Amino acid sequence: MDARRAPRAVIDPIVRKVGFFTPPDPIPFEFSPSANSLSPVMIPPPRHSSENHDLNSRPSVTSPSGDETIAVSGSCNSVLSELFPAPMLPAPSPKIGNGDGGGIVASSFPSGGFDLTVVKASGGVPVCKLTTVSVVNADSFAIDEREKPNRGGGSTMEGKDQAMNSKQKKDKSSKAERRALQEAQRAAKAAAKAEGNKASGTATSVNVKSAKAAKAPQKVDNTSVAASEKKGGDRPSEKDRKKDVPHPRMQYDDKSRVEKAKRRAVVNQTEARNRVELFRHLPQYEHGSQLPDLEAKFFQLDPVHPSVYKVGLQYLSGDISGGNARCIAMLQAFQDAIRDYTVPSEKTLVRDLTAKISSYVSFLIECRPLSISMGNAIRFLKSQIAKLPLTLSESESKSSLQSDIENFIYEKIILADKAIVEHAVTKIRDGDVLLTYGSSSAVEMILLHAYELGKQFRVVVVDSRPRLRGKLLLRRLVEKGLSCTYTHINAVSYIMQEVTRVFLGASSVLSNGTVYSGVGTACVAMVAHSFHVPVIVCCEAFKFHERVQLDSICSNELGDPDVISKVSGREDVNDLDAWANTENLQLLNLIYDATPSDYVSMIVTDYGMIPPTSVPVVVRKYSREHVWI
């Protein structure tokens, strides 16, 4: 192990690649680590094209061992493909950690897996068997994680628990075993990379294990937000994981976990092919494949309440979009579900209802990952359920919950929007040219209200493909009589010269003042900043979150890449029709992006107008209010 680390340490800084890349063809290396007891070159690999190897790891890091592990990976391929003939799976984020995954996997032994390791390690082809074991381990580990599908605070705890558990188990495994395991991982990874850029499953939970406590909650949170339990959480960089296990992290496919998840899942998502490396930690599915299937199942699904099912379908098909609309639809569906809910005998309302809500939430996540505001609403609902006094009867509890939801929608969304409009129209003067991007319900209300008050201004609506939501806003504004200009985001630096104010909506505002909103918002805000145009973000306070995000990559949502390759109404633009078959080409359709707080002049909330630096104060107050309500 140590001897092997030295050469890699030399190569690391130069060759490390981050970002979009296609894995290079494997170059034969003369070099092979001397201390490697497993001499993989002895086993010639039968090359398969199987998708069950993760491809995320940096080729640079594995390149020293790249060639010799290819030999091994082939055989591993065959083993794994026999065991797990599963369809494509998404892989977690392609961070630097490569071989680390081996150690981590090895460490995440639940008691059952441990014996298996011992048995297999003595077996004939150590590398492959260990890979198998590692997969199985991750599998059982995944079960633990999936049994607690709670979001937010709950999952934070579990993340930490799992982290600690796995850490203890890690100490138990011997060094040789870990190293052997790591070899296998590396081999598998390199082989997978060699075979092509196919998506593969990876173990989320494994990441959770060795995360530092601070990162673990966030990762698990991300996991639940950005992907369901079966998906990979974000992977910190190699350096973070180097605490005691010195080998680099490696992601590894986790067919079995995905298998199990699929059996439990209601929505059968097929993983997309040809995924972008940098975003492997986010789920990406083939669009359009699940809808007919789900529609057929509508009347057969007992565990999911019909309203929730309907809302899920609407999310899946894109009928409901926009933060407030999604949140309200979800809460109203929950209201219906609670109304029709009856406590089974031998169970308490609080626990059972919480579990039921959690199952609904995981169904909705499968349809479309939750937005941050929806997460806050769910947390509110769960805290209200938990606070129900035990003396209440079932019907009283249910009606209390229903009225809580009603009040939440009314106070935090509807009244909040009114307050935002009141504050923001004071910032619109006669003669202003207001720019807005995309379609935000809050901004639309502000513009219409200002127009009703008789202010003289004109509006520039900036729009962008593929969703072209600005067109809907434009239509509604022009109907009311506002004078509007419509332009594409390519022209934003051109049009910004005439603009006096920029109004933007937000999906969420994070604690460091970062505005998390539809993709393209950051671009508009930065151009406005460089032209010294004030940027005003309008966001209800319930969308604030205590998370901190520094870039748009670690947590995001991936949309359907096919809509990028097609232009509606232009059938002749079809050069990209076969993009999925091209190995070198990946299409990326991001849904959100993060705007740094420097570019935001002011945030208008129902608490008033605040600078971006005061967001944590509001978050604190807000959570305190929740306690008192």
Next chain:
Amino acid sequence: MESEAPTMENNPKISAYYQTRLAHFGVVSTEWLAQAQSATNPLPSSSTDSDTDKDTNFSVIDEFNRWRSHPDLAEAVAAIRALAAVISSSKASTMMQLEIELKNASDTLKAWDTTSISLTAASDLFMRYVTRTSALEFEEFNSAKSRLIERADKFGEISYKARKIIAMLSQDFIFDGCTILVHGFSRVVFEVLKLAAHNKKRFRVFCTEGRPDRTGLRLSHELAKLDVPVKLVIDSAVAYTMDEVDMVIVGADGVVESGGIINMMGTYQIALVAKSMNKPVYVAAESYKFARHYLLDQKDLVPAIRPVDFGVPIPLKVDVECSARDYTPPQYLTLLFTDLGVLTPSVVSDELIQLYL
């Protein structure tokens, strides 16, 4: 000043705040005397307001003017003292009535000068501070009233002593051999420098002239009396001298929610120059100047008009920019010295949220 004099009398929007400052601190010249005389006549609108609003003999405006005549007293503190006097001389018998009286009094004061930020801010803060005790709801009226008076007096004391606290806090930032640039005559900044001189620190001061009221001249005069080496620079020479300057200290007419300040015209310019040359800009402001406005640019400011004396008659066709103050955004400010402590500009909003929400 033929063009100026008629505009002043006809234009009720001339900021009374600046007229007062003129009277107290401006360089006295014959022309100025004439202008100052006409400026300091109480505006007819305010006196009628005060008379009609009060059905008692007590007039808050009179009280305010009485306090205000002290040149050393900040206008906002005068307002606070006046409002405190309203409570003690009030003949109300219920809490609601008292609060309504207070509200009327504070509205009258605000109407007296709509452009003064610190006046508005101080009145609002006073109302919040005084009426925010929960004990008011449970006690009988007289003890509640005396408690209110107590709090009001305390607030008055705090505001009055604010300058001393600020002076103390800022001593650490003035080191031996430093050069300080100051703009206009801010009594808080003067207090800071006075204390530093008293503590035998060696520093020198660059004073901007501070046109059009040339308050810088007055400040340089006062500083020379304290044996502080003073150099007078005209407003246009700020960038020229900024190389030798170690820090800029200014006062504020008001501190807005974004963390920026409203101050005498020219502050924004100086802050821009200082920022581009990496010199820190410190603002000395009392906490009652924190106002709930959020300014995005200069035009968001309600303009306070002040006559500009060019020394020669201006033809009627020529327009003159008469605004007396400007807004400095928070990114150009380094620190705020307040009686709550030494703060960064982003804390202003935190304080306001805690107080108002």
